[in-house]
Amino acid sequence: GKITDKTTKSPLLGVNVVVRGTTNGSISDFDGMYEIRNVNMGDVLVFTSIGYNETEVKVTSSTLNVEMLESTELLDEVVLIGYGSAKKEDLTGSVDVLSSKDFNQGSVVSADQLLTGKMAGVRITSNGGQPDSAPNIRIRGGSSLSANNSPLIVIDGIPVDNTNPAGVGNPLSLINPNDIESFSVLKDASATAIYGSRASNGVIIISTKKGTSGEVKFNFSSDVSVSNVANNIDLMDSKQYVSFISQYHPTFTNLLGVDDPNTTATDNPLTAAIEGRIIGDTDWQDQIFRTAISTNTNFSARANLGGKIPFRGSVGYTNTGGVVKTNDYERVTLSVKLTPTFFDDHLKVSVNAKGLFSDKNSIDEGGALGGALNMDPTKPVFDDSPSNRFGGYYQNTIVDGNRLLLDGQSNPLALLKQRQRPEQVARILGNVELDYKLHALPELRAVVNLGLEASKANIEETFLDNSISTYAFNNVDTDINTNYLFNPGVNYSEDQDITNTTLDAYLVYTKKFEGFVKRFEVQGGYSYQNFKNDGTSVRYKYNEETGIREELINPNNLNNRYYNVLNLQSFFGRTNIDLADQFLVTLSFRADGSSLFTKDNRWGYFPAAAVAWKIGNAGFLEDSNTVNDLKLRLGAGRTGQQDITGAVGYYPSSPLFEIGSSTSQYLSGVNLYSAKAFNPDLTWEKTTTYNVGLDFDLFANSIVSGSVDFYQKETKDLLARTAVPPGQALSDAFVQNVGETESKGFEVNLNIRPISTQDFNLEFNSNVGYNRSEVTSLKDVTRITASESGLPTGTGVSLAYHAVGYQPYSAWVFKQVYDVSGDPISNAFVDVNGDNVINNDDRYYETLRPNWTFGFGLNLNYKNWDLSSSFRGQLGGQVYNARRLTSGWIDKAIPNNSNSLSNVLDFNSDAATTSFVNVQGNIPFSDYFLEDASFLRMENIVIGFRVPNFLKDASLRVYGAANNLFVISDYSGQDPENFNSIDNNFYPRPRVFTLGLNLDF
Amino acid sequence: TKDLDTDPLVELTLEELIARDPNAVQGIVSRLYGSFALSGPDGPGSSDISDDAGESPFLRGIVNLQDFTADGIKNRWGDDGLDQLTTTSNWDENNKFFRYLYNRIYYTIPQCNNLLSVLENVDTEGKTEVTSEVRFIRALAYYYLIDTFGKGVLATEENFGSSAPLPEATRAELFAYVESELLAVVETLPDSNDYGRANKAVGNMLLAKLYINAEVYTGTPKYTEALTAIGKVITNGGYTLADNYVSIFSADNNTSSEMIFPLIADAITSQSYGNTTYIINGSSSSETMTLADYGLTDGWGGHRASKGWYGLYGDLETTTDERASLFFTEGHSYEMNDYKTWTDGYPPIKFRNTNALTASTAPTAFSSTDFPLFRLADAYLMYAECAIRTSQNLGEALGYVNQVRERANAEPIDAADLTLDFVLDERGRELNLEGHRRTDLIRFEKFTGSSYVWPWKGGVANGTAIPDTYKLFPIPLQALEANPNLKQNNGY
Known part of the structure; x- marks a missing residue:
């Protein structure tokens, strides 16, 4: 018989068919066809497919066509694998799937x-x-x-750019989480x-939800969240700080607080007593932090337009x-x-936008977070004196001749x-996929997928009136009371256009056989990806005479343009063979060309092979009742890496010159030209x-x-930005193919479903991963600096x-010596090699990145209630x-070129010692700082809680x-x-409480 | 697949550059000269090397390594690395301030090699002279390598582009190379050149500096050769002493008749945190001074002279020597009991960002004062030193010394006073904070050991001995890690 979707009438593949009460079963093929033997009239066939209601x-007859109704549960039996899909049980590689029922919930942006x-x-x-x-x-x-270590992200068949538009921190913010149906992670x-x-x-x-159903269905969801900072950094409060300064820096007590205008007393720096000062009490962290409110609202509709075109649309805010x-x-x-x-x-056509x-x-995170840490707690936040110039904010200043200068930290x-x-940012990601099964030769499909990812970003930095950052002086005016000015308005702006185009075209030939070879599939195709990032900016300077901010013109690059293009082209092929429904073989091959390398080094070749035994x-x-499914997979393959744009830009292999900016000229009468560093030998990094x-x-x-x-x-041929042998390149460091690493690891995903009844479902999921990497060779040298550290x-x-010999990104440190009370002794390190000299030979490596990561959680449903929770670490x-x-x-508190103190x-407490x-x-290299x-x-x-009988044909769920909520750690x-x-x-990760509702109708 | 040949729009290939600007080669030469003062191609926040744009420029390294390590001036910031330089203590290969200068030296050298390779295939006007200039610039960078680190690889246009680590060249080998380079180019350099570019006198000045220190560098003295070279600078260069000492260190010093080879600075077009901005802003603080008086908008409150410098003038109240007045004393104490206290020691006001000969413009964030890397008074004192060391031309030597002194309104000296010790002191009085002092002290055998101590030498207020190994700086860790052929200097 044939199994079809009740609404779309399209054939359903991968439907399990079992004779009820037996283990006699079968599965439907790509055309929805199934065949099951040893069935008697009157038996009941059970059709199950995730994403569809059990039927x-x-x-009653030897042919039984069945229509199945899509359930609100999602389809996860078919797994996307890149240029195609496969039944999960037919996968030969390591692929993890996460569908919406297992997603993290709560505050998800x-x-x-x-x-x-989760994985x-x-x-x-x-x-x-x-x-x-x-x-x-x-x-x-x-x-x-040094090359990009982030996974490739493919959304509805379109590989997205690794480069974020200006103003986008998170590339995955492109897509509304509510639109996501499932993730496949290929490992x-x-x-x-x-x-x-x-x-x-x-x-x-990432695949997004589709429209299918006959009836129009709507979903509305909304939530509101409250977030705050769970714990501040343990700094001194005003009282502790005054006592600390009096004890350790008594000659600086005159800098505490602010001058008391009501007394003529001045502080004698020679004594610890504080005279003529008003001591404030400000927690600067509390001043910059807030309890934040967030809302998240989504609406989506699914329909079958004109009975012909499945449609889904959504809008989210x-x-x-x-x-x-x-x-x-x-x-x-x-x-x-x-x-x-x-x-x-x-x-089959799929159109996504x-x-x-x-x-x-x-x-300015560094300014705000660092500033709140450093700012003296005895200083007030506001200053309402009439002479205040800075919009009522307190600011430390100093008189210099006829100018009142800013001094020390800004508020x-x-x-x-x-x-x-x-x-x-305005961004669009669209694609059109055409999947045509030839009429003359139905075993052959031709697939073309055209994609466009485009964004427009605009950044405009402006300052308000009386802003400390725009404080400047008019040189013509010599009166200290009037010779200053502020420059509200635009201080920097940037426009950027990103246009990425992709094209995939491939043919797939699938043939089924009786006999030992059950199925044979071969495909081959071509892929084109072009990433273009084109932007301009406006920069400003302050006129030295008038103090007025004016545009900084660079005559050699009038709008400070940047233009970066990366082009990748590939040819690929794959074959899948199913032997006796027991053995699956996958072979694939891909050739990739990258514009980042010179012609000679441009192409990389990446083969892979895998076999699976469906035990x-x-x-x-x-006939086992214990084993529903058991599959052993073996695979090997090679992949490549070329993305070093983050470290050295888009043209790293060819000699280029850069024109000096208007402030970086030297000899008069000529433009300055700088030869940029490059490496013509760059080639693919390869991982097997x-x-x-x-x-x-x-x-x-x-x-x-x-x-x-x-x-x-x-x-091997690791791409790393590293120091080059001095004098042998146009700068001291550049990207090179430097060496080799080796990683070993294992992963376990385990799900336990002890209870699954109509009213009560309980499921535990857990995962643990172990990974250990080691640098095995660096060609000429034994270690290179990790530039991001x-x-x-x-x-x-x-x-x-x-x-x-060590894990990449290991700390190279000295072993700290501690006194009897357990406090570190400043600049005292263990002479590890016993040569009576403390030098770099005494340093050792400490692994920074964890080897073990894990997560676990539970999902519980009882009647209308559900509870889920997840932990990780x-x-x-x-x-x-x-x-x-x-x-x-201790000396951190005292200023080195101003008159403002810093908090410590x-x-x-155990936050630090004296x-x-x-x-x-070498103190910064002490292992004391490692925890x-x-x-x-x-x-x-x-x-x-799902509200029963909320409305006819509607379902409402409310949740908190x-x-x-907490982190358990010794840190x-x-x-x-x-x-x-x-x-x-570090911008603290907030603790968030959310209330939300989800309405289907 | 031709889209795989991507074409940058902002950056240019050599062919595009030459097609667009007939002066392209001059523009690349400008960049090579500029590599001693600028931090990078896109303003003072950009860096040619991976080190901090503000802290790492070449000239800033010269001041840090040549002057702060010596007797005359100390920095008070307590910055890790700089503090060890200023107190000549706890030097090691991890100190990033050594790396900064090393990386700048080995930035300039391959940039020169690159242009020399390019020039072989390009037709440009005055190719011979340009080639000579580039070789001079490279020789200047190597001179600093010889002087400060004592060894390193010999990267030339011959081995440019090779990726296998080059072997280490000894100090003597580098000396021989730089000497041969300078001898090869000095006669092809122009007699006179644009401001800021090398001419014959500039070439001879560097040759003389190499020779005068030859005994330190190679063990073989070459004072006679130094005297010959310096004689050519004096006789053929056409330079004269400036009438006004302060004018050599002011914002309008680009007009000075004494300037042989400047490192150019400009508040608008040539900005750097590592040119004279570092010297002038660094020596000023509104805590005791009025910044606008020196043409500044920012005072960094860092550098103060000690009696190791102003003690050379005798009683500051009574001396007629104008150079003795170039210290800001009000609110400051003579003794530097704590080098980290701003008011201990006198900030030098020798360098300033105001004009000496014309009216000054508004205070600026960056300095417009050029740095006199080579100037005539230095040549005069070098002449005197070589004359004494070789016992010849002593009469002329005395004349030169007294010209220098009389220009500053200091008492002239007699022939009997013309000793090596006097010349060393006079070099301090005349040339301190001009990037020569550590080299001078080493040449006069006063830098290490205990024969001469100064405030905070060896990390002690009254000064103490430092080991002879401090005559060279440690090879930075980054270099040792990148080229296994490099070996650390003794003692580190």
């Missing part, structure tokens, strides 16, 4: 938040608590050193190699407040999806309030992955299911190295407590959620979860 039909902690070996670390925070996604640890090379060059770090395929004042984020998303079929289903408008007020609240930097289908298990995996589904009702994977990855002690001091790894480096030493960590007077020389970064975070907990700082393992000026 039972009594056998972007797609990555749905996924965090083994996929580590997602947000950059911080910003509403638009960029996620760092690492699948199996990432392979490269091993046998799965990813079909994507070739961009797939070394895995692939995340998000208004998210960051916990730092003025950090507001608004987003509108629109999406339309049409999936008509023509010519008796021979031509997604639009996004976002408007973010970007804040961090004023910095936030007096500046606006709206970053507005569950083997004779000895076919071997993977062994086992998928299992055991006991009735799939009580236990999951997968286990072991893998080994070897990467700069310590906040001046600039140019790095903590981490990639060193042969890491074991091992270290975080560098840079707060102690920036604010944990509370030396009376052991360090300064942090010079265990293991943690367990409660990601979310959600309780929902809490995100980031003495604020938050141990830090991607680069250096905790400095």
Whole structure:
């Protein structure tokens, strides 16, 4: 018989057909056809397919056509694998699928938040608590050193750009999380190699919801959230600070607080007593933080237009407040999806358009967060004296001749309030896919997918009146009371257009056979991707005579243009063979060309092979009641990496000159031209992955299911930005193909469904991933600096190295010596090699990145109630407590070229000790600053209730959620979860409480 | 697949550059000269190298390594790395301030090699002279390598583009190379050239500096050769001492008759946190001074002279030497009991961002004062030193020394006073904060050991001995890591 969708009448593949009460079953093929033997009249066939309601039909004839009704549950049996799809049970590679019922819930603004902690070996670390925070996604640890380590993200078949538009922090904010149907994460090379060059770090395929049903269905959802900062950094309050300054820096007590205008007394710097000062009490962190309210509203409609064209459309509005004042984020998303079929289903068309408008007020995070840490707590926030020039904000100043100059730190609240930097982005992602099954040869399909990703971004930084940042002087006026001015208005602006075009075209030939070879599929195609990023900016300077801000004209590049193009082209092929319904073989090959390399080094070749043995289908298990499904997978493949644009731009292989800007000229009468560094030898980084995996589904009702994977990855010709041998390139550091790394790991996904009844469902899910990488070769050298590991002690001091024999990105540190009471002794390190000299030979490596990551959660449904919760964390790894480096030493409090004091960590608590007077020389490299970064975070907990009999044909669910309720960790700082393992000026991840409703009608 | 050949629009290939600007080669030469003062091609916030744009420029490195390590001036910021330089203590390969100068040296050298390779295939006017200039610039960069780190690879246009790490060249090998380069180009340099560019006198000045320090660099003295070269500078260069000492260090010093080779600065068109801006802003603070008096909008409150410098003038109240008046004393103490206290020691006001000969313009954020890397008074004192060391031309030597002194209204000296010790002191009085002092002290064997101490030498208020190994700086860790052929200097 044939199985079709009741509404669309399209054939359904992968439907399980079982004779009720037996294990006798079958599955429908691509055309919806099924065949089942040994069936008697009167037996009942049970048709099941995830995404459809279970259907039972009594056998009345030898042909039984069945229509199935789509359920609101989602389809996850068919998995997208890149240029096609496959039944999950036919997969040969390591692919994890997450569908909407398993998504994280609660406060979710972007797609990555749905996924965090849900999959083994996929580590997602947000950059911080910003509403638009960029996620760092690492699948199996990432392979490269300096090249892009983020996975390729494919949305509805379109590989999206790695480069964000200006003003977009998170590339995944492009898509409304409510539109997402499922994620497929391709982890091993046998799965990813079909994507070739961009797939070394895995692939995340996102598919969006479709319209299908006959009747029009609407969904409306809305939530409101309250977020705040769970814990401030442990600084001194005013009282503690006064006592600290009096004790350690008695000659600086005259700088505490502000001058008391009501007394003529002045502080004698020689005594610790404080005379003639008003001592304020300000918690600057509280001043810059707020309790933020966010709302999120979505509406979607699904229909079958004219009975012919399945349609889904959605609109979403998000208004998210960051916990730092003025950090507001608004987003509108629109999406339309049409999936008509023509010519008796021979031509399937899929049209997608997604639009996004976002408007973010970007804040100066370093200025605000760092400023709040440093600012003297005895200073007031406001100054209402008539002589105040700065809009009522307190600001430390000093008289210099006839000018009142700013002195020391700027008021961090004023910095936030007096500046606006709206970053507005309009972005569209659209594609048209035509999938044509030839009339003459139905085994052959031709697929063409055209995609366009375009964005327009505009940034405009403006200052309000009396803004400290625009304070300037009129040189003509010599009167101190009148010779200053402010420059409200635009201070910087930037316009950017990104236009990315993609084209995929391929042929697929599928043939089924009786006999040993059951199915044979071969496909081949071509892919074109072009990424263009074109922008201009307006810069300003302050006139030295008048103090007026004016445009800074660069005659050699009038609108400060930048123009970056990356082009990738590929040829690919794949074949799938099914042997006896037991063995699956996949072979694939891809050739990729990248514009980043010279002609000679341009093409990379990426083969992969995999076999799977469906043990569950083997004779000895076919009748088992215990084993529903059991599959062993073996795969090997090679992928490539070329994306080094983040480190060295878009033209790294050819010699180019840059014209000096108007402020960087030298000899008079000629333009200055600078030869840019380049490396003509650059070529592909290659990663070979071997993977062994086992998928299992055991006991009735799939009580236990999951997968286990072991893998080994070897990467060679690593692209890394590294120091070059001095004198042998046009700068001191550039990207080179430097060496090799090796990674090993395993992953376990385990789901347990102990109870599944009509009224009561309980499911536990858990995952754990272990990954250990090691640098095995760096060609001529033994270690290279990890450029992203700069310590906040001046600039140019790095903590981490990639060193042969150690995990990449390991801290190279000295072993701290402690006194009897357990406090560190300043600048005292263990002479590890015993040569009586403390030098770099005594340093050792500490692993920074964790080896173990895990997540677990539960879903519980009881009648109309549901409860879900998820936790995640890491074991091992270290975080560098840079707060102690920036604010944990005694002399930090006193100024070095101004008259303003700085706050420090509370030396009376465990935040810091008074052991360090300064942090010079090798002190920053002490392992004292490293702390265990293991943690367990409660990601979310959600309780929902489905209101019974709400309205006819309508279903209402209300829920309450809490995100980031607590973190369990030994870390003495604020938050141990830090991607680069250096905790400095970190935007705190908020704790969020949400109330929401979801209405289907 | 031709889309794979992407075409940049903002950056230019050599062919595009030459098609667009007939002066393109001069523009690249401008960049090479500028590499001693600028931080990068896109304003003072950009950097040619991976180091901090503000802290790393070449000239800033010269001041940090040559003057703050010596007797005359100390920085008070306590910045990690700089603090160790200013107190000549705890030097090690991890100190980023050594790396800054090293990376700048090895930025300029391959940039020169690149242009020399380009010039082989390009027809341009005055190709011979331009080639000579580029070789001079490269020799100047190598001179600083020889002087400060003592060794390093010899990167030339011959091995340009090779990726296998080059072998380490000794100090003597580098010396021989720079000497041969300078001898090869000095006669092809023009007699006179645009302001800020090398001519014969500039070439001879560098050759003389190489020779005068030859004994330190190679163990073989070459004072006679130095005397010959410096004689050519004096006789053929056409330079005269400026009438007004302060005018050599003011914003209008580009007109000075004494300037042999400047590092150019301009408040609008040539901005850098590492040109004279570093010297002038760094030596000023509104805590005790009025910034506008020196043409500044920012005072960084960093550098103050110590009695190691102003002690050379005798009693500051009574001396007639005008150079002794170029310290800001009000509110400051003579003794530098704590080098980190701004008011301990006198800020030098020798360099300033105001005009000396014409009316000054408004205070600016960046300096317009050029840095006199080579000037005639230095040549005179070098002549005197070589004359004494070789016992010849002593009469002329005395005349030159007294010209320098009399210009500053200091008492002339007698022939009997003309000793090496006197010349060293006179060089301090005349040339401190001009990037020569550490080299001078080493040449006179006063830098290391205990024969001469100054405030905060060795990290002690009254000064103490430092080891002989401090005559060279440690090779920066980054270089050792990038080229395994490089070996650390002794003692580090």
